Amino acid sequence: MIPLRRLPEPAVLREHKDEWKARYLERRAQSPKLRPSHKQYGHDEIRAALAAMSHGKCFYCEGKPSRLTVDHGIEVEEAPELSFVWENLYLACDDCQNKLANRVIAMSECADPCAAFDPDEHFAFEDDMIRPVSACGDSTVRKYRLNAEIYNGRRARALNHFLRVLVAILERKSADRREEMLPEEIETLRRFARPDWPYSLMFRFHLRRNGHDAAARG
Numbered sequence: 001m002i003p004l005r006r007l008p009e010p011a012v013l014r015e016h017k018d019e020w021k022a023r024y025l026e027r028r029a030q031s032p033k034l035r036p037s038h039k040q041y042g043h044d045e046i047r048a049a050l051a052a053m054s055h056g057k058c059f060y061c062e063g064k065p066s067r068l069t070v071d072h073g074i075e076v077e078e079a080p081e082l083s084f085v086w087e088n089l090y091l092a093c094d095d096c097q098n099k100l101a102n103r104v105i106a107m108s109e110c111a112d113p114c115a116a117f118d119p120d121e122h123f124a125f126e127d128d129m130i131r132p133v134s135a136c137g138d139s140t141v142r143k144y145r146l147n148a149e150i151y152n153g154r155r156a157r158a159l160n161h162f163l164r165v166l167v168a169i170l171e172r173k174s175a176d177r178r179e180e181m182l183p184e185e186i187e188t189l190r191r192f193a194r195p196d197w198p199y200s201l202m203f204r205f206h207l208r209r210n211g212h213d214a215a216a217r218g
Contacts, residue, residue, distance in 0.1 A: 162203060
């Protein structure tokens, strides 16, 4: 999870949220399990704004699958009145939609990707596994199940690719008897740390740990 800057509220939401909310709550009063219309809160304009915020990645796990859907930070079941609130809308992969409910672990106890926070204060990595280093980090990892096997597997595959690239660069540097990497080699590594790259937080951590601070800046 990396910090993201929330963009201005999309026009379609600004213009229709009050109407959508009133109609939904009226219908929900008759059918308490009724969910809001995904065509409304998941409107293309809203999803596009969220995707622009996260560089097309899942807000929570940093994965970049072909399918991402609009997610409610605080679930509809707990706070139906927040169904069309811009600040409560996030973008998530299908697996991250299964996060623990707010009543189990509150969002207020976790790192919020749309709020200013320093990931280094909350997360470290052991290879592909996220290691929380604060109470907030621990709550975040547990709420979004970020150490579930499916996420570790995806990060492991991405990390293996990164290590192959890194080893090839180091072997060339050694064969050329160079003390420093070439600018283009640093740039090759730097792309892994860019915010639009899947699992960029993990790569920034490993680049710094291996002494490649220039590349870790993305």
